[in-house]
Amino acid sequence: MILKINNQSLEVDVDPATPLLWVIREQAGLTGTKFGCGIGQCGACTVQLDGVAIRSCLTPIQAVADKEITTIEGIASETELHTIQRIWIQEQVPQCGYCQSGQIISAHALLTKTTSPTDEEIDQAMSGNICRCGTYSRIKKGIKLAAEELAEASTINLENNG
Amino acid sequence: MGKWTRRAFITTGVLTGGALVVGIVIRPGNRAGKVKDLIAGEGDTVLNIWLKVNADNTITVIVPHAEMGQGVHTTLPMMLADEMDADWKTITMLEAPGHKEYANYAMGKGFLMGPKDIPSMLIGTVDGFFLTATKQISLQMTGGSASVRFTGMLAMRVAGAAARAVLLEAASQEWEVATEDLVVKNSTISHPPTNRREPFASFVVKAASLSQPAKPRLKTTEEFMIMGTSPPRFDIPSKVDGTANFGIDVTLPNMKYAAIKASPVFGARAKPLDASAIKDMPGVHKIVNLEGAVAVIADGYWLAKKAINELPIEFDKSDHDTVGMNDIYDQYLRDMDVAVAEGKEEKDVKKGSINKIFKEATNIIEAEYRVPYLAHATMEPMNCTALVKEDSCEIWAGSQNPLGFATSVAEVLELDQEKVLVHNQYLGGGFGRRVVPDVAIQAAMIAKEVDYPVKLIWSREDDIRQDHYREANISRFKASLTDKGQISGWNNQFVFKHDPEEAPHIPYGVENQFIHYTNSKTHVPWGYWRSVDSSMHAFFTESFMDELAFKANKDPYQFRREHLTNAPRYLKVLDLAAGKANWGEDLPAGWGRGISLHESFGTIVAQVAEIEIIENDLKVHRVVCVADPGFAFHPDGFSAQMESGIVFGLTAALYGEITIENGAVKQSNFHDYQMLRINENPKIETYIVTSDNWPGGAGEPSTPGIAPAVANAIFNASGIRIRELPFKNHELKANAKILG
Numbered sequence: 062m063i064l065k066i067n068n069q070s071l072e073v074d075v076d077p078a079t080p081l082l083w084v085i086r087e088q089a090g091l092t093g094t095k096f097g098c099g100i101g102q103c104g105a106c107t108v109q110l111d112g113v114a115i116r117s118c119l120t121p122i123q124a125v126a127d128k129e130i131t132t133i134e135g136i137a138s139e140t141e142l143h144t145i146q147r148i149w150i151q152e153q154v155p156q157c158g159y160c161q162s163g164q165i166i167s168a169h170a171l172l173t174k175t176t177s178p179t180d181e182e183i184d185q186a187m188s189g190n191i192c193r194c195g196t197y198s199r200i201k202k203g204i205k206l207a208a209e210e211l212a213e214a215s216t217i218n219l220e221n222n223g
Numbered sequence: 224m225g226k227w228t229r230r231a232f233i234t235t236g237v238l239t240g241g242a243l244v245v246g247i248v249i250r251p252g253n254r255a256g257k258v259k260d261l262i263a264g265e266g267d268t269v270l271n272i273w274l275k276v277n278a279d280n281t282i283t284v285i286v287p288h289a290e291m292g293q294g295v296h297t298t299l300p301m302m303l304a305d306e307m308d309a310d311w312k313t314i315t316m317l318e319a320p321g322h323k324e325y326a327n328y329a330m331g332k333g334f335l336m337g338p339k340d341i342p343s344m345l346i347g348t349v350d351g352f353f354l355t356a357t358k359q360i361s362l363q364m365t366g367g368s369a370s371v372r373f374t375g376m377l378a379m380r381v382a383g384a385a386a387r388a389v390l391l392e393a394a395s396q397e398w399e400v401a402t403e404d405l406v407v408k409n410s411t412i413s414h415p416p417t418n419r420r421e422p423f424a425s426f427v428v429k430a431a432s433l434s435q436p437a438k439p440r441l442k443t444t445e446e447f448m449i450m451g452t453s454p455p456r457f458d459i460p461s462k463v464d465g466t467a468n469f470g471i472d473v474t475l476p477n478m479k480y481a482a483i484k485a486s487p488v489f490g491a492r493a494k495p496l497d498a499s500a501i502k503d504m505p506g507v508h509k510i511v512n513l514e515g516a517v518a519v520i521a522d523g524y525w526l527a528k529k530a531i532n533e534l535p536i537e538f539d540k541s542d543h544d545t546v547g548m549n550d551i552y553d554q555y556l557r558d559m560d561v562a563v564a565e566g567k568e569e570k571d572v573k574k575g576s577i578n579k580i581f582k583e584a585t586n587i588i589e590a591e592y593r594v595p596y597l598a599h600a601t602m603e604p605m606n607c608t609a610l611v612k613e614d615s616c617e618i619w620a621g622s623q624n625p626l627g628f629a630t631s632v633a634e635v636l637e638l639d640q641e642k643v644l645v646h647n648q649y650l651g652g653g654f655g656r657r658v659v660p661d662v663a664i665q666a667a668m669i670a671k672e673v674d675y676p677v678k679l680i681w682s683r684e685d686d687i688r689q690d691h692y693r694e695a696n697i698s699r700f701k702a703s704l705t706d707k708g709q710i711s712g713w714n715n716q717f718v719f720k721h722d723p724e725e726a727p728h729i730p731y732g733v734e735n736q737f738i739h740y741t742n743s744k745t746h747v748p749w750g751y752w753r754s755v756d757s758s759m760h761a762f763f764t765e766s767f768m769d770e771l772a773f774k775a776n777k778d779p780y781q782f783r784r785e786h787l788t789n790a791p792r793y794l795k796v797l798d799l800a801a802g803k804a805n806w807g808e809d810l811p812a813g814w815g816r817g818i819s820l821h822e823s824f825g826t827i828v829a830q831v832a833e834i835e836i837i838e839n840d841l842k843v844h845r846v847v848c849v850a851d852p853g854f855a856f857h858p859d860g861f862s863a864q865m866e867s868g869i870v871f872g873l874t875a876a877l878y879g880e881i882t883i884e885n886g887a888v889k890q891s892n893f894h895d896y897q898m899l900r901i902n903e904n905p906k907i908e909t910y911i912v913t914s915d916n917w918p919g920g921a922g923e924p925s926t927p928g929i930a931p932a933v934a935n936a937i938f939n940a941s942g943i944r945i946r947e948l949p950f951k952n953h954e955l956k957a958n959a960k961i962l963g
Contacts, residue, residue: 091465142464
């Protein structure tokens with residue numbers, strides 16, 4: 062079976078019922094996506110499937126064959142970090158850092174869909190991601206700052222193109 | 224105890240390529256008595272802090288503590304760099320390997336002596352008693368909020384100052400000028416009168432040939448350049464792009480994976496499984512029978528997990544198969560009663576005459592509080608990778624206690640400890656859980672059966688059910704109030720006592736006190752849990768203080784103030800918290816405010832919680848947190864730790880409950896051991912008070928005070944006094960009238 066992860070094709074030979082999480086970690090060697098609970102409760106394993114945030118610990122690989130899978134390793138460009146990642150450093154968001162791949166992937170999916178999210182929209186999009194270190198207030202601030210920067214960047218792009 | 228000669232050395236040397244190595248080495252001068260097992264031979268090292276001045280004038284610092292999000296990999300190098308007047312931009316750090324030479328002497332000493340007895344300069348104060356104690360609490364441990372206040376203060380700063388002194392002396396000799404005329408800044412030494420200026424690296428050879436000053440001068444707070452600022456943490460960039468290596472991320476050639484099933488009832492034995500049980504499971508290689516568990520090794524974790532779920536694993540009956548929470552609480556109460564009846568209480572604090580005062584008192588208040596067991600639930604489930612060879616073993620794990628892991632693994636494999644090497648990784652949460660070496664012992668026992676490395680991963684269910692728990696406890700109070708509303712007597716009995724010693728002590732001026740405890744052993748394993756005993760005693764004592772205030776007809780804040788007339792440090796923190804939280808100002812109907820004050824790990828914290836009760840639902844809107852840690856070396860990191868500790872404590876107060884049923888833990892995962900999520904996160908405001916006191920901890924001190932602050936706020940909003948955690952088990956209803 063062939064999976065498309067971060068724009069690269071990966072041929073895997075495992076039980077099609079295997080959760081995507083373990084294929085990403087063990088076959089693709091992308092360990093940024095984390096195991097947290099195995100029942101879709103904590104969000105540590107969040108990846109994007111065609112741009113939508115999903116829990117890879119519950120998703121069998123047979124369900125994702127034709128889809129674009131994006132992990133934390135796949136959101137930066139070759140030369141620079143994604144705005145969300147940069148803001149995460151600027152605001153010193155992570156503590157232990159274990160949940161942060163999932164947090165960033167969820168935030169990325171939110172900001173792709175909702176360019177200027179309200180507090181309630183952030184709560185709704187991010188409440189599936191547990192952080193045991195309690196970095197929630199910095200995550201919220203980070204999302205708002207990233208939204209502002211992304212909006213500015215897209216305005217500049219529009220002006221340049223227009 | 225034998226008499227100790229006191230020796231410490233600053234050693235220097237030049238490495239190939241021209242780097243200067245400076246080591247602060249503390250060696251015992253006497254190897255008699257209790258410490259002889261610890262000290263192998265002449266010149267054996269107790270504590271090393273190493274730094275390296277490289278040929279390109281960059282500096283490498285070795286840090287003997289694990290990074291678990293508390294920022295210690297940044298803050299400790301800051302302390303060293305500042306004393307050295309080094310250029311912060313050129314500092315890199317390495318974590319010390321799990322080895323005796325990095326033993327955490329400073330932590331052991333700090334715990335035992337208490338800050339007030341520690342001289343401003345450590346060098347030359349080794350004695351055997353502390354070495355023994357250090358060994359007992361496991362060397363090189365990261366916990367007890369100790370990294371900055373002990374290792375930082377007693378070792379990193381001294382090492383930095385010593386390195387600076389050595390380099391200064393070298394420059395003085397090379398240039399033939401007085402050291403007083405030299406200026407050190409940003410890793411450069413200059414001599415303004417002759418306009419000379421050279422980087423540290425120019426003096427490496429000379430510095431290595433010098434005999435060293437025994438007592439380098441440390442900076443005063445006013446002289447700090449880096450300490451007290453908040454540079455970005457070293458570990459964060461790798462935590463935003465997926466490259467940070469946690470224990471679970473370790474990948475080795477030919478590595479296979481293991482899953483495990485342990486006895487749900489602690490201590491019960493597993494019935495061994497025959498090797499043929501996996502013959503129809505492709506990709507599954509081996510069954511390993513351990514004493515209380517069965518493990519399988521497979522090509523991938525999912526395969527291993529599936530196999531372990533399908534195998535018919537059984538456990539022997541044990542004496543604890545019927546034990547439930549009621550049995551445990553009944554046993555506690557029985558043991559507490561017997562202790563009192565027979566006068567066999569373990570005394571903690573005794574002053575004045577509690578019996579006399581209670582006999583005379585007219586206003587006596589009694590209350591009984593309870594808290595349940597708690598699991599740690601670190602985001603990264605327990606895991607460990609091991610490679611066992613005939614006469615050596617390598618371990619990869621995120622550990623708060625790498626040397627303890629090495630010792631335990633060496634013991635079960637019957638190897639010398641030197642033959643076990645621990646490669647410590649980032650910790651996906653610690654909170655005290657990653658002090659316990661259980662998973663490393665299992666991984667080693669499993670890997671011993673094969674000739675390739677094995678990564679053992681616990682499921683979340685294993686993690687919740689095989690933890691070492693913050694204990695369930697009962698705390699009973701009896702207090703007397705004078706006609707003027709002063710507390711005249713304070714009697715408090717609870718079960719067990721661990722750390723920190725001051726956890727059940729109150730800062731309030733009460734003349735007659737009897738604080739005592741009773742041991743009541745159960746089969747449930749105990750472990751350090753963020754803030755340890757303070758995680759429950761702050762809830763007990765600060766809730767009961769609120770009850771007394773109500774009985775005395777006084778405002779809870781003012782009532783505390785009146786009992787702090789001889790405790791100005793506490794008073795300052797409490798006053799600032801009340802002020803910042805608009806204490807006394809009106810709140811909407813259904814809202815309430817509650818206050819708490821508690822010191823742990825050397826830091827005093829006051830919290831005011833603002834809550835709302837909406838239809839039996841509790842919403843914590845705002846928390847004002849004021850902390851006096853003496854000095855915050857990385858203020859942004861300190862604030863982050865305060866926020867973190869509050870969310871951790873609030874999670875436990877709202878939801879945390881591990882229940883024992885039929886001898887085993889009932890909960891299993893995040894659906895029934897619930898965590899606070901972003902939509903429930905209160906607005907947290909942290910204010911730092913600086914005082915002249917010895918630095919206090921950051922990782923733990925904000926956890927204890929949130930439960931009582933919220934419980935007191937609930938009382939303020941509803942008149943309902945909650946004496947048992949968690950809050951989720953209580954029906955709440957706002958009642959604005961109760962307090963008038």
